[in-house]
Amino acid sequence: MSSYSEPYRPARVLLVDDHTLVRDGMRMHLALQPSLTVVGEADDGEAALAWLARRQPDALPDLLITDIGMRGMGGIALADALHQRHPEIAVLMLSMHDNLEYVRQAMRAGARGYVLKDAPADELLAAIDAVLAGRVFYSARIARRMIEEGPASHPLDALTPRERDILNGIGRGLANKEIAASLGVSVRTVETHRLNLKRKLGIEGRAGLVKYAVEQLGGDAAGG
């Protein structure tokens, strides 16, 4: 990995996961690496940000390893917030989903790596090495699927921001009227977006769109 001219210092790591057992497993693996020190843990995004705010600026971690799906503030929002405040801190995303849309969201939010929780144990260490060296790392299964599906074939990528807003509302079980109110637009506008969504996503029937939206959201926000 990287060669320091300064005296050798282990890379500082902050672990963020709401599952105690996962944190334990990571801590155990990382403790075996002399080049790494776990300096803190948190069980959700807000706790992680609070931890970082309390931390001395010269003792911030070099790497944040976070779960993607947590109660409260999830890994994507955390990566986003961290990337704006401390872009120098590497972010490695942990996930149980091989859903490529999550991967893209994570990378857009500033994550440099994406590792699946059921991946072989040494993949985690390889990923840490890579992101600390400034490289990008994907779990083998993710990389394979990216090659298979193509880097931008997912229909969600074709959606405009506003269409995502509407899809989000649909996935939360809201009626058009409620979505319109929450976005401050007319019901007709929501209907237009909805029609466009169905065309873009190739969905027929009204229930189908709700199903699709719930499945897209259901994984990280409502799941647990």
Added chain:
Amino acid sequence: MSSYSEPYRPARVLLVDDHTLVRDGMRMHLALQPSLTVVGEADDGEAALAWLARRQPDALPDLLITDIGMRGMGGIALADALHQRHPEIAVLMLSMHDNLEYVRQAMRAGARGYVLKDAPADELLAAIDAVLAGRVFYSARIARRMIEEGPASHPLDALTPRERDILNGIGRGLANKEIAASLGVSVRTVETHRLNLKRKLGIEGRAGLVKYAVEQLGGDAAGG
């Protein structure tokens, strides 16, 4: 089967989870307990059953700790299969969901304990002690919710078989007309069931019912 006049022997444990990190975390905790020995691991239900089939009958584990949600054969099916073949082996279910319906299914399948993955670490050990002693253990949050909601108050339990059929169709994104066709009844009948479903489940709005149905069906693969 085993009489405890024989010399002291640590309890044998089989770990089943598709997440390497979770297995690592568990193994680490259990290694600190002299009264326990991890004798095997598997990453899904079928692998666990295959492992058990290869095992000498006099060296079977005393306890199986399994994740509830795994690719392929999940924890509930595994508990069910194991409970029929080896009812003497205690089963402790691990889950990220505090959904009481999962808890009930697990217990019906023969599990003796249900621990959440984000529970404090000592809860796992307490749960192991309990189920090895023949007692039943629930994570604190599960126990609290059971008290709050009542032991059998889950609305899904109140549904009739036909209502489940309709809910299933809704969750697959079908329209009333399609559900009616697939069940061989009239649209009006489906509408009646649908109205009853919303009353029983306390749901308002049409999208809300679809959302609920999708979450009930798709919940096995979801999670953080």
Added chain:
DNA sequence: GCGATCCTGCGTAGTACTACGCAACGGGAC
């Protein structure tokens, strides 16, 4: 047998969503 429950189906009214087409406005790209 009798009551309870479930499944089935209809009538009626009102509300929500679909499926077009059309168009004005603003922001970027070229």
Added chain:
DNA sequence: GTCCCGTTGCGTAGTACTACGCAGGATCGC
């Protein structure tokens, strides 16, 4: 500037779903 695109919104028609109430037939337990 001009063009493209995203966002916003309306008109019109048709379809789907909601929300009651009512009721016959089947099944099961007592």
